[in-house]
Amino acid sequence: MTTTDATQGAPAARDAAAIDVQDLHKHFGENEVLKGIDVQVARGEVVCVIGPSGSGKSTLLRCVNLLEVPTIGRIFVEGVEVTDPDVDIDALRSRTGMVFQQFNLFPHMTVLQNLCISQRKVRKRGKEESVEVARRNLAKVGLAEKESAYPAHLSGGQQQRVAIARALSMDPDMMLFDEPTSALDPELVGDVLAVMKDLAAEGMTMMVVTHEMGFAREVGDKLVFMDDGVVVEEGLPSVVLSDPQHERTRAFLSKVL
Amino acid sequence: MPLTKRKRAAYLRYAQYVLILALAAVVVLAADWGVLRDKFFNPDIIRDQFPDVLTVALKNTVVFTACGFAFGLALGLGLALMRLSSVGPWRWLSTGVIELFRGLPALVVFLALGVGFPRAFPQYEIPGGQLGTATLALGLVGGAYMAETIRAGIQAVPKGQYEAARTLGMSHSRAMVSVVVPQAFRIVLPPLTNELILLTKDSSLIYILGLSLDQYELTKWGREGMNSEANLTPIIVVGFCYLIITVPLSIVVRRMEAKAGRAR
Numbered sequence: 478m479t480t481t482d483a484t485q486g487a488p489a490a491r492d493a494a495a496i497d498v499q500d501l502h503k504h505f506g507e508n509e510v511l512k513g514i515d516v517q518v519a520r521g522e523v524v525c526v527i528g529p530s531g532s533g534k535s536t537l538l539r540c541v542n543l544l545e546v547p548t549i550g551r552i553f554v555e556g557v558e559v560t561d562p563d564v565d566i567d568a569l570r571s572r573t574g575m576v577f578q579q580f581n582l583f584p585h586m587t588v589l590q591n592l593c594i595s596q597r598k599v600r601k602r603g604k605e606e607s608v609e610v611a612r613r614n615l616a617k618v619g620l621a622e623k624e625s626a627y628p629a630h631l632s633g634g635q636q637q638r639v640a641i642a643r644a645l646s647m648d649p650d651m652m653l654f655d656e657p658t659s660a661l662d663p664e665l666v667g668d669v670l671a672v673m674k675d676l677a678a679e680g681m682t683m684m685v686v687t688h689e690m691g692f693a694r695e696v697g698d699k700l701v702f703m704d705d706g707v708v709v710e711e712g713l714p715s716v717v718l719s720d721p722q723h724e725r726t727r728a729f730l731s732k733v734l
Numbered sequence: 735m736p737l738t739k740r741k742r743a744a745y746l747r748y749a750q751y752v753l754i755l756a757l758a759a760v761v762v763l764a765a766d767w768g769v770l771r772d773k774f775f776n777p778d779i780i781r782d783q784f785p786d787v788l789t790v791a792l793k794n795t796v797v798f799t800a801c802g803f804a805f806g807l808a809l810g811l812g813l814a815l816m817r818l819s820s821v822g823p824w825r826w827l828s829t830g831v832i833e834l835f836r837g838l839p840a841l842v843v844f845l846a847l848g849v850g851f852p853r854a855f856p857q858y859e860i861p862g863g864q865l866g867t868a869t870l871a872l873g874l875v876g877g878a879y880m881a882e883t884i885r886a887g888i889q890a891v892p893k894g895q896y897e898a899a900r901t902l903g904m905s906h907s908r909a910m911v912s913v914v915v916p917q918a919f920r921i922v923l924p925p926l927t928n929e930l931i932l933l934t935k936d937s938s939l940i941y942i943l944g945l946s947l948d949q950y951e952l953t954k955w956g957r958e959g960m961n962s963e964a965n966l967t968p969i970i971v972v973g974f975c976y977l978i979i980t981v982p983l984s985i986v987v988r989r990m991e992a993k994a995g996r997a998r
């Protein structure tokens with residue numbers, strides 16, 4: 478199967494970027510939301526995407542694991558072209574963890590069941606192995622004692638950490654975050670960012686849509702500023718944030734900083 | 735002296751109590767209690783009904799209804815998933831089946847399966863005899879209604895749930911089975927229980943199929959008893975038996991709805 482070949486590292490694939498988006502266009506009917514995006518994420522790199530609401534950040538992220546189907550353009554994940562109609566999309570998604578603004582934990586399952594279900598059904602792991610992996614990841618996000626709780630009984634910050642642990646339990650090659658802290662009360666944001674920072678330190682490849690400029694500056698290897706469906710500017714976070722080259726970047730940063 | 739609003743409301747309420755009491759008095763005085771007791775609540779006949787009205791008739795009603803409901807639930811879920819399919823012909827087929835069996839009176843469905851089918855296809859037979867035919871007929875009638883209820887329930891599950899499941903690598907069907915449908919069922923439990931109440935009553939149409947003595951369900955039992963005793967008491971007994979099933983069910987529905995209301 479092509480996806481596993483690529484991740485287990487044929488020499489050619491090893492040189493490829495983890496995520497390579499080439500000339501991506503996305504239309505919703507008449508509305509062109511992405512107007513030719515090129516973005517690369519190298520292995521182990523943390524790329525933060527910022528930009529005004531409606532600029533197409535979520536759509537870009539959702540195109541990477543085909544929650545949205547690109548209209549034009551090519552996307553490679555670990556050297557495999559995901560826009561190729563023959564690609565095994567379920568296998569691809571199972572190696573690409575995604576964390577949503579609204580957590581999207583399964584409310585009818587306990588925390589442990591949330592972490593085990595796709596290990597069992599998709600990875601075909603046995604019960605014991607999946608529970609062991611789940612407990613390891615829960616401990617990692619600092620919620621080992623919550624394994625039998627239902628999501629409704631957790632705070633937003635705890636739910637988001639469980640969602641991260643759930644994605645990690647599939648042993649993904651990379652993680653996509655879509656404004657993971659935007660739905661949280663301010664005092665809960667720090668815990669989630671701390672988990673993400675640890676993940677970055679372990680070398681996880683991450684693409685993070687965020688409004689947390691402090692996180693982008695401290696943890697990000699690259700900052701991408703999007704506006705109105707195009708990448709306006711990208712570069713080292715400290716450089717882009719302190720010395721933006723474009724008027725639109727300056728205008729946006731003056732509003733959020 | 736002008737009445738305050740509150741006083742006027744109080745007087746109006748008393749007036750209504752008086753009216754209700756007066757109506758009750760008229761009924762009590764006008765009724766011929768001797769005849770009523772003899773023809774409707776005859777203690778000897780009531781005694782004769784037991785225990786068979788419970789062990790045969792009530793049991794059969796429960797069995798017919800349970801089988802019809804179980805089949806209808808499976809059918810309804812299948813139709814709902816077809817209705818939401820991206821494949822056109824599935825959608826058209828399920829819409830056709832739903833509209834057909836929602837639009838026909840249950841009696842017509844029973845006649846079609848019980849009388850029409852054997853004449854149209856004498857060489858075939860619906861498996862399971864009377865119980866099989868009743869299950870099929872009740873299931874088709876109930877399933878058509880439940881399909882629309884379940885579809886609405888599935889659509890009420892937030893889209894993010896499905897997307898999160900797919901993001902974890904689950905296939906469409908796995909995401910539906912493990913994530914979306916279980917949540918949809920919680921949402922539609924009260925309306926499904928209402929459907930169970932309706933099916934309990936629709937099971938009275940099974941008499942069309944022609945039943946042997948040990949297959950009598952409540953309504954058939956009551957009618958036969960009424961004819962042989964020339965007395966309405968068996969019907970009254972049977973009526974109470976229906977209420978034994980339906981009233982607890984509607985209390986359950988009300989509880990579930992109150993609970994769902996609180997959770998919101």
Ligand SMILES: Nc1ncnc2c1ncn2[C@@H]1O[C@H](COP(=O)(O)OP(=O)(O)O)[C@@H](O)[C@H]1O
Binds near residue numbers: 530532535
């Ligand atoms: N499923 C959809 N159907 C139609 N329009 C959409 C859909 N998803 C997003 N859009 C539109 O695309 C634009 C970009 O949305 P989005 O990617 O969510 O922006 P951002 O995440 O940067 O706020 C918005 O104008 C939004 O209305």
Ligand SMILES: [Mg+2]
Binds near residue numbers: 534535536655656
């Ligand atoms: Mg967004």
